[in-house]
Amino acid sequence: MKSNRPVNLDLSTIKFPLSALASITHRISGVILFVGLIFMFWAFDVSLSSPAGFDSVKTTLQDNFLAKFVLWGMLTALGYHCLAGVKHIIMDFDIGVNLENGHTMSQVVFILAAVLAVLAGVWVW
Amino acid sequence: MLQVSVYRYNPETDKKPYMQDFEIDTKGKDIMVLDVLHLIKEKDNGMSYRRSCREGVCGSDGLNMNGKNGLACITPVSDVVKNNKLIIRPLPGLPVIRDLVVDMSLFYKQYERIKPFLINDTPEPAIERLQTPEDREKLDGLYECILCACCSTACPSFWWNPDKFVGPSGLLQAYRFLIDSRDTATKERLAELDDPFSVFRCHGIMNCVAVCPKGLNPTRAIGNIRGMLLNNAT
Ligand code: HEM
Numbered sequence: 252m253k254s255n256r257p258v259n260l261d262l263s264t265i266k267f268p269l270s271a272l273a274s275i276t277h278r279i280s281g282v283i284l285f286v287g288l289i290f291m292f293w294a295f296d297v298s299l300s301s302p303a304g305f306d307s308v309k310t311t312l313q314d315n316f317l318a319k320f321v322l323w324g325m326l327t328a329l330g331y332h333c334l335a336g337v338k339h340i341i342m343d344f345d346i347g348v349n350l351e352n353g354h355t356m357s358q359v360v361f362i363l364a365a366v367l368a369v370l371a372g373v374w375v376w
Numbered sequence: 377m378l379q380v381s382v383y384r385y386n387p388e389t390d391k392k393p394y395m396q397d398f399e400i401d402t403k404g405k406d407i408m409v410l411d412v413l414h415l416i417k418e419k420d421n422g423m424s425y426r427r428s429c430r431e432g433v434c435g436s437d438g439l440n441m442n443g444k445n446g447l448a449c450i451t452p453v454s455d456v457v458k459n460n461k462l463i464i465r466p467l468p469g470l471p472v473i474r475d476l477v478v479d480m481s482l483f484y485k486q487y488e489r490i491k492p493f494l495i496n497d498t499p500e501p502a503i504e505r506l507q508t509p510e511d512r513e514k515l516d517g518l519y520e521c522i523l524c525a526c527c528s529t530a531c532p533s534f535w536w537n538p539d540k541f542v543g544p545s546g547l548l549q550a551y552r553f554l555i556d557s558r559d560t561a562t563k564e565r566l567a568e569l570d571d572p573f574s575v576f577r578c579h580g581i582m583n584c585v586a587v588c589p590k591g592l593n594p595t596r597a598i599g600n601i602r603g604m605l606l607n608n609a610t
């Protein structure tokens with residue numbers, strides 16, 4: 252009987268504070284960066300292979316929506332990931348490790364990341 | 377009439393847990409969630425949950441109420457209810473024995489692991505081991521923990537690694553003994569925690585701080601332990 256006991260762990264029934272959403276977004280952005288870097292390295296490799304390769308990467312990044320979107324996604328994920336990383340470092344110095352400041356710092360991270368996302372969009376397009 | 381939806385599971389008759397709805401007459405009063413459970417028990421004798429002191433001291437009735445962990449006995453319905461609907465589920469992540477009663481073995485195992493008692497290898501004084509008021513103050517915000525498990529069962533890191541990550545409650549207690557001036561086992565205690573899982577699975581999610589019914593701050597205690605581990609290593 253013991254082994255087949257159910258476990259209540261339906262995430263949709265559980266409320267998460269903003270600091271928790273900031274944390275899971277940090278992990279998601281980390282995974283996006285990891286996967287995205289594969290494409291970035293590949294494009295980097297092609298661009299260094301020959302003058303023709305450099306031109307093809309350049310024109311793709313100028314004309315292809317998908318390529319632009321991937322680049323924008325990378326920059327946005329990087330922006331968020333760095334900001335959340337800085338928040339971690341601040342907390343590592345025992346600054347603002349309480350509910351109110353944790354909430355405020357998460358808000359700041361989300362807002363600045365959104366600003367960076369817009370700036371990245373302007374720059375890419 | 378308050379609409380209440382409760383997690384039910386009877387291992388003898390149910391294959392799977394399910395949610396059961398009740399209409400509860402609170403007589404217009406802002407009663408505690410534990411009172412709501414008593415009223416449900418009047419309708420259905422089999423309704424199972426833990427409770428003892430009914431005033432936030434014993435830590436028996438930790439539950440998930442409208443998505444947030446807390447003690448049913450000190451949580452007024454008005455604190456959690458929106459749109460007249462109250463959803464009561466067992467603490468997340470632990471095996472359910474019956475209805476709202478969970479198996480706390482893993483939680484207690486982690487508590488046991490941190491050796492929750494003073495260790496002192498100096499000769500015993502005639503009367504008692506004294507502490508300066510300043511040293512005593514360092515225990516404030518730590519000794520108040522009642523082991524209700526609200527924090528650890530709200531922690532994603534504990535959900536995924538309840539056997540390896542000590543969890544917010546256990547680590548708060550670990551810190552309580554690490555900084556006690558009367559304890560001489562600081563080095564040994566730190567050595568026990570110095571691995572990638574016991575402490576370092578904490579990602580500063582802060583669900584523990586958000587739910588602790590005693591207003592304690594396990595995230596901060598964990599940060600302090602990390603600091604001690606780093607200082608110890610250098
Ligand atoms: C572009 C390269 C990067 C990649 C691929 C990357 C990837 C990752 C991944 C996969 C994680 C694990 C997420 C988790 O455990 O929650 C992580 C965590 C982390 N990253 Fe990055 N990251 C990168 C750059 C950065 C930068 C520039 C910073 C500095 C601000 C940073 C700061 C952090 C911190 C502090 C954590 C720990 C988070 C935690 O303990 O929860 N990362 N990163």
Ligand code: SF4
Pocket residue numbers: 520521522523524525526527528544545548587588589590591592594
């Ligand atoms: S730290 Fe707070 S929530 Fe966690 S077990 Fe102790 S009293 Fe309960």
